[in-house]
Amino acid sequence: MLRGEEMQSNEMVGKYIRKSTRQNWSEADMQEAIRTVENGDMGWLAASKRYGVPQATLRRRAQNRNKRVKGSKKGLGRYERNKIAHRFRVDKKMAGWDWLLGFRARNPDISLRSPEATSAARAQGFNKPQVQKFFDLLEQTVAEHNIGFDRIFNMDESAISTVQRPQKILATKGRKQIGAITSAERGVHTTVVCCMNPIGVYIPPTLIFARKRWKSELIDDAPTGTLGLCQETGWMTGELFYQWIKHFIKFSHTSQTNKTILLLDGHTSHKHLAALLLAKENGIIMLCIPPHCTHRLQPLDVSFFGPLSTFYNQAITKWLKNNPGRTVTAYQVGKLFAEAYERSATMENSVSGFKKTGIHPFNSNIFPDWMFAAASVTDLPEQNEAENVLPVHQLPQTPQPDDTAVILNEEMCNALDSTTRVSVESIIPIPKASTSCKRKNRKRQGTALLTSTPNMEEAKAKAEEKRIVLERRAKRQQVTKNLWVDESNEDEIIDPFFGVEDDDDEDPACIYCNSLYSQSRSGEVWVRCQICRKWTCELCL
Structure with a gap:
């Protein structure tokens, strides 16, 4: 691998020795020679001797007969045609190490970074029209119902397991394998439901255990007010979401005279008819976040669940050290989760989550344009529910750079001389999606008010059809x-x-x-x- 310090070191650049005197003239001299000839002050031979440029090259440049470069700029010239060695690999069509180091030295604003893994669905979903539609609907809802920012809540589910993820440790150099004790090979899944608002108020969490029968001992040491539920797979369902809505009403004191906005994702369990009716009767306005945008627009994902997962792993590791020979079961989950929840459910995390998402303080322009770059491959407009959208996995692919080299063709190599600074987009343009292949009859759910009349009627129709x-x-x-x-x-x-x-x-x-x-x-x-x-x-x- 190439280290950043080595990339910037001049010692890494090989001592290149020119094997020809071609193109040892300067661009300024060539430009003056061309101007002199075009003005009629000198002839070809006199101008070439006066400014030290080749006569044949001056003639081609002045008559614009060079197919590779224009004007007084330099290019590879005849190096490649005459099979004279140069700094670009002709067989692999790849720039060498020396060129890469020189390119980074000429462009100090470009650095070697590890890209953040982004799924194709998120790359397609997080686009500017969808995000703007969400902020417009949120602003409109707040103004219409005169809801204060302290009445905006965000709820979301996350998964915890009885098997922790081992953390990094210090070890002796040369050790080929480092082991760490975990509770088991495969853990038991438990769903955690959390909810918070912009001023640091947290609704007591909910734990959904993967079991058929409920036992009160499962939440003996859980955070105060925790709602305990059970389901065979441990996942959220429509019936369990109805129970959570009643739990939310109890602790948020929401009513028709004290309405609240509940931000949540568009999971199918959140569209359960009984839960929607109960929410609407108690003044809960459920605003659905656009699909595949929760990593940017959901405060819990932005600032809360990350620390919660870290602290929970630390709690399991400490418990295993204090209880050698034992494994973590569902009966220890409540206590371990309580330890992690108390450390992560802070006002700082809550305020930071709503601020970074632009919900409070309200800022619809919180995300710079570069954050939408991943979605620009499709240039998706504002998507309606019945709109046909091209699957991202069918997008055309273009060569991408790795950690060691940049793939260049001949035209690019000619344009990149020692004095030219270019952008990354000019070297590796962003691919564009083809519109010839579309997914038909694909109904897409965007941002919407789940408790609005049209969505309620649709939920009733689906419930009747299911019945x-x-x-x-x-x-x-x-x-x-x-x-x-x-x-x-x-x-x-x-x-x-x-x-x-x-x-x-x-x-x-x-x-x-x-x-x-x-x-x-x-x-x-x-x-x-x-x-x-x-x-x-x-x-x-």
């Missing part, structure tokens, strides 16, 4: 048990509820999940029973 599907599924399962075969005609199946089944049904429904064949995924296998002649998808078997 009908569940009732239909229950009827089919009951009827399937009563199917019998007519011995006189084994090919005909008599269904006591639906009558004689049509074997030529082009769009059958699965007898277990009730999903239609036309709605199945590409490549999904369907199986037909030889007795009842009913169809089912392979995943339900």
